[in-house]
Amino acid sequence: MEIQSNLIFIVLSVLAIVSKYTSPNNLYRLFKLLPILLLIIWVASFGDIQGNPYTRAILAGLCFSIIGDSLLLFPVQFKLGLFSFLIGHIWYMLGFLSGDWSLPILPTLIITILALGMFFQLYPTLEKLKIPVLVYIFMIAGMGITSFGRLETLQTFPTLIGAIGASLFMISDGVLGWNKFKNPFHLAEGIILITYYSGQWMISYSTLM
DSSP states (O other): OHHHHHHHHHHHHHHHHHHHHHOTTTHHHHHTTHHHHHHHHHHHHHSOTTTOHHHHHHHHHHHHHHHHHHHHTSGGGHHHHHHHHHHHHHHHHHHHHSSSOOOOHHHHHHHHHHHHHHHHHHGGGOGGGHHHHHHHHHHHHHHHHHHHHHHHHHOOHHHHHHHHHHHHHHHHHHHHHHHHHTOOOTTHHHHHHHHHHHHHHHHHHTTOO
16 A cells, blocks of 8 residues: 555656646646645544644644645735745644653754855745744754754654654755745756655655655
8 A cells, every 4th residue: 555655646746747737827837736635644544643743743744744735825925825834844744742752952043044054045036025034944943953852862764754854845945935035947846846755755654654
């Protein structure tokens, strides 16, 4: 079942990426949500929702992610989509903070420097979105830091997968911000979706191990 689910997830992700370039206003709106919906079903069906607060938090984060995905399909809903993903990152942070945790010094320094650098690069073009984007950047940075804190303390393969997934999610959002507010480029959408789906898959998979 797990192998079949992974193959279906890969196929749906590829269809979403291809349709983004070939049919952004029709097929993409269908395929964009399906990979995350599959992850929600996957975690809800096979994860320890009752006994593990980490699994419950990640499932909640996935639910807010798919709401954010649906809102971002419509440019006029960008702020609401951003807010939904922000709530999703809070849930991921709560998941990574559940159980034993310690502050990861080096990852914290690196992620904070990158977050500040990203914000100052985007600042001149953000206009009325300066505060929302600043809050969002540091929320996703916090999500990444907490994932490495969990990894540093527990040092297990699932926590490694979770931290890699969080890192890919940060890369996805970083490229999205750069493409939207700084310097759009043709390959951006592919990079955003590949890192986004891979990151979400890894975070979800870390609940099942």
